[in-house]
């Protein structure tokens with residue numbers, strides 16, 4: 001595995017940090033690394049009734065209460081699982097409202113949750129694989145978010161190409177909205193530059209857009225150079 005998660009104290013609580021040992025580490029490596037604490041009863045899970053337990057059987061099940069944003073790999077796998085084209089799947093299951101940043105399931109709780117169990121486990125979304133309520137360091141949170149944004153932005157872009165997306169998801173409108181926020185002062189010049197750089201990555205260098213899956217997308221490809229440097233900076237790492 002190209003990365004590992006290590007214990008780290010966060011505001012007096014036991015949390016997790018990430019250590020990258022291989023620059024070629026993939027999204028599948030991050031998924032596998034996060035599965036270990038999810039299955040470990042010694043890892044703090046603040047939303048779990050017992051606080052220290054495994055995710056399986058959790059009655060505060062995060063599938064019930066959260067919006068489930070969907071990525072391109074999962075959308076294709078779910079469509080195939082249901083015997084639908086991607087367009088039909090999107091029309092039946094996804095909400096593509098103009099005020100949402102990315103497509104998410106129309107239904108809440110998740111339509112695939114039955115008696116507290118996931119009925120599409122092997123095709124579940126990237127957010128389902130990367131979510132864990134355990135506290136995390138900023139670099140692990142940011143890495144997780146960058147991977148999620150890449151997968152979700154790829155589905156958003158594919159829906160634009162299929163004519164199923166609102167106009168606010170088109171590149172020109174995304175950039176225009178960002179420019180407007182800078183003009184009225186709700187974002188700084190520095191944030192404006194950073195967000196344009198991120199849009200370049202999500203819209204034009206996004207590894208999920210060229211049909212790759214969790215096993216072949218490298219974590220590095222989902223990050224801006226500055227974020228990847230931050231994720232790799234182990235200076236502040238201090239084991240418990």
Ligand code: SF4
Nearest residue numbers: 045047055058062133
């Ligand atoms: S991550 Fe979700 S399933 Fe796991 S303990 Fe937290 S709330 Fe429960």
Ligand code: SF4
Nearest residue numbers: 063110112113118128
């Ligand atoms: S797809 Fe499965 S794991 Fe994901 S939210 Fe739905 S029921 Fe939960």
